[in-house]
Each structure stands twice: as C-alpha cells, then as structure tokens.
Amino acid sequence: MSVAQGSAATGRTRWKRFATVVVPASFIAGAIVFGQATGAIAASFNVSGSQFKVSADRLEGTGFVQYGGMATEKGGNPSNPADPKNHPVAVSGIAKAKLYNLCQSVKVPGLPVTMVIHAGKDANNPAEATDLLIDLTSLKGDATFDNIQIGIDASDLTKGGANAKGLQGGFAQQADGVVITNLKQVAWSTTAGTFKLSGLDLGISTGANAEECF
Structure with missing residues (x-):
C-alpha cells in the first residue's frame, strides 16, 4: 500500500488513486483460505468465472472496513491455495x-456482448446500499477517510457491519467514513x-465496441 500525492490532518487522511490490496499475498494464500475451510470466514456464495466493472462519480460511505479475503468459483476447493478457481481479493465493507451516477458492466464470456446497468x-x-460487501481486485479514485485506523486486527473490525470481519491476526483498516470520487473498481462479487x-x-x-463502464 502506498501514499502518493495528498494531505493528512488529525483524524483525516487523503490518498490519491487509492490502491486496495492491503494484505500481503502470503497471508491471503494461506490464512484466508484456511479460515474459509474451517468456517472462520463465511463464503456466502460461489462466484461466476467473470469479473465485473463498477464506476461512480462519487461514493459516500458511513462506516468503512477493508481486509483480505478469497472469492471461489463453483467447483473450487477453498482449502487449496493453488486451486485456480480461488481468487485473492480485498474485501471492502461499508x-x-x-x-x-453508478454504472455496472459485465462482458458475456466468448461473445461481443456486454450487460450494462446505470442508476443514480x-x-x-x-443509488443507496446498506451492509455493502465487495470482493475487489482493483479500485481507483480519489479517496478521503474520516478517523482512519490502519493496521487494526481484522477480527476487531466494528465499523463495516456485523459480517464485515476478517481472521484474527489479519491486517485490516477501518474508518468512520469514506468519500471516493471518480471511482473505478473491478470485482468478483x-x-x-x-x-x-x-x-x-x-x-x-x-x-x-460494446459499452463498458470504463
């Protein structure tokens, strides 16, 4: 995780082009997979084999958390880190x-067809959401966090909702609020x-030239 151009003040941190991959790859491949297999992390459903794109002019969030996770396709073995159907993700909870000005687009595999949704x-x-959980592989934008805590234990997260927690000993961060402008993200679920x-x-x-969000 890096901090580029930006400014910091008491209880408030601004990062330009915020990168979401905040958890070391070795932690994701080992502890997160083990946690899913033993029930420490609830995998709510199997993901499809396609990622989708989401963009928005502005996201305003109350209660933000982020930690490492794993998205697994149907037929995958979440206890096997080498299974190609397992995908390391950064879980963002709001x-x-x-x-x-929300946009979501997904390509139909093997066809020049894209399904696109606009709202807000x-x-x-x-558009409005509660108890939002996103399995991300990429997130870009200009982000401002209120009262951020970086490096908190993932099992101690309290601000992103009841289900927005990771494994004990895992790296995480949380904030009272977040604003992201020019948001562009790629996600599994x-x-x-x-x-x-x-x-x-x-x-x-x-x-x-089928339409996509970006």
Whole structure:
C-alpha cells in the first residue's frame, strides 16, 4: 500500500488513486483460505468465472472496513491455495453507502456482448446500499477517510457491519467514513442488505465496441 500525492490532518487522511490490496499475498494464500475451510470466514456464495466493472462519480460511505479475503468459483476447493478457481481479493465493507451516477458492466464470456446497468444519475436520488460487501481486485479514485485506523486486527473490525470481519491476526483498516470520487473498481462479487437503484436503466450492448463502464 502506498501514499502518493495528498494531505493528512488529525483524524483525516487523503490518498490519491487509492490502491486496495492491503494484505500481503502470503497471508491471503494461506490464512484466508484456511479460515474459509474451517468456517472462520463465511463464503456466502460461489462466484461466476467473470469479473465485473463498477464506476461512480462519487461514493459516500458511513462506516468503512477493508481486509483480505478469497472469492471461489463453483467447483473450487477453498482449502487449496493453488486451486485456480480461488481468487485473492480485498474485501471492502461499508455500512451505508450512496453512489452517484453508478454504472455496472459485465462482458458475456466468448461473445461481443456486454450487460450494462446505470442508476443514480439524478444528483438528488443516488443509488443507496446498506451492509455493502465487495470482493475487489482493483479500485481507483480519489479517496478521503474520516478517523482512519490502519493496521487494526481484522477480527476487531466494528465499523463495516456485523459480517464485515476478517481472521484474527489479519491486517485490516477501518474508518468512520469514506468519500471516493471518480471511482473505478473491478470485482468478483457484491452483497448488500438493501440496494436501492434509483432510475434503474439496464441495457445490452453488442459489437466490437460494446459499452463498458470504463
């Protein structure tokens, strides 16, 4: 994890182009996989073989946590770190989130077809989510955190919701709030207690230049 151009003040840290991979690869490949196999981490469902893209002009979150995890495709063995169906991820949890001008896109494997969802284009009616959990492989944007704690034990996380915890001894961070502008992320999965998509617009884009969020 690196800090590029930005500024810091008491209880407030700003990172330009925030990188989400905050957990050493050896920890992800070993302890996280073991934790899933023994029930220490709940894997809620098997992921598909496709990642998807999400962008938003602005994300405003109350209660933010981040720690290491593993996304597993159907047929994968979460107790085997070498299984190619296991994918190390950075888990981001947000207790309450608002997303302005949200876009989600996913390519259909083997076809020049993309499914695209837009929501929250009206600045007065953003998309909203509660108990949001995202299995990320990439996240870019300009981020500002309120009262951030970096290096907290993953099992002691309290700000991202009841299910947003990692293994004891794992590296994690949490903050009272987060704002990310020009958000661009690639993820394996998203879960939420509630997800309100104001002005939902779902479409299919085809061809060599099929639409994607970015």
